[in-house]
Amino acid sequence: MxxxxxxxxxxxxxxxxxxxxxxxxxxxxxxxxxxxxxxxxxxxxxxxxxxxxxxxxxxxxxxxxxxxxxxxxxxxxxxxxxxxxxxxxxxxxxxxTPRRDFPEFPAALSHLLMIAPREALSALERRAARVAATLADHDEVLAANARDGHGRVAGIETEYARTMAAAEHAWLLAVIDDLRSGALTWEGAT
Incomplete structure (x- = not known):
């Protein structure tokens, strides 16, 4: 089998x-x-x-x-x-081999038109705060690995996750800035 x-x-x-x-x-x-x-x-x-x-x-x-x-x-x-x-x-x-994953967040982004920009702003601000906390957690794990003398390979998945979270955080902050400034807007449901 x-x-x-x-x-x-x-x-x-x-x-x-x-x-x-x-x-x-x-x-x-x-x-x-x-x-x-x-x-x-x-x-x-x-x-x-x-x-x-x-x-x-x-x-x-x-x-x-x-x-x-x-x-x-x-x-x-x-x-x-x-x-x-x-x-x-x-x-x-x-x-x-890269795989096409289907995580929730991009699926939710693809339906952003269902809500008003101010609702999207609020949700994305909350997400950015959570991603920032995740970054801090990753930094703690990586620092502990280094402090404990573990080689880089012992935390390589955390290093990758931190890199992905940092990229997401930077992207979120840019979109949040665009929502706040009005550079990104649409007619959403109210």
């Missing part, structure tokens, strides 16, 4: 590449290593579904079931040779 690549599936394979883990351990490491900034693990069920798909495809397998009185029974997974090869293929493809 062929399984489609996804950021979460690649992350699971990458974690298991380093050592066998149970799902709770995977989720904890994803958060501890800051990978939750690029992979959605807010719902543990998506992690379990991904592990099931990878198991069915033969990319991971059950290594053991741990029993501990302090915790419920935990299934420990390990990566297979096919899983290692697949992870490398997915990684190469994700690094080399």
């Amino acid at each position: 062929a399984v489609r690549s996804s950021p979460l599936a690649l992350t699971v394979l990458a974690l298991l590449h380093y050592r066998p883990l149970h799902p709770y351990g995977m989720q904890r490491l994803i958060k501890d290593w800051g990978k939750d900034q690029v992979v959605n693990v807010g719902q543990r069920t998506s992690l379990y579904r991904t592990i099931d798909r990878l198991t069915e495809a033969g990319l991971v397998r059950v290594r053991a079931t741990e029993r501990d009185q302090a915790y419920p029974e935990r299934t420990v997974y390990e990566i297979t040779d096919e899983g290692r090869a697949t992870a490398r293929t997915w990684l190469d493809d994700m690094l080399a």
Whole structure:
């Protein structure tokens, strides 16, 4: 059974590449290593579904079931040779091939005519403040990585996210200025 690549599936394979883990351990490491900034693990069920798909495809397998009185029974997974090869293929493809993502923000921008310019201004100002806070968070993570002696590669995804957020923030400020000055206007719903 062929399984489609996804950021979460690649992350699971990458974690298991380093050592066998149970799902709770995977989720904890994803958060501890800051990978939750690029992979959605807010719902543990998506992690379990991904592990099931990878198991069915033969990319991971059950290594053991741990029993501990302090915790419920935990299934420990390990990566297979096919899983290692697949992870490398997915990684190469994700690094080399731009994909068309369909995020919410550009979709919302494409319907800006539904609201009045003053409403758009208010929403974009709120977004700019949130993006500025995200930039500050990224700066903290990058500074901590540097302070802790981690190499650049340890935070390369944060560096990328910060660069994208900085570009968005600059663009937002320019559009906000145009809305305030009247250089950008339209007849919107009231």
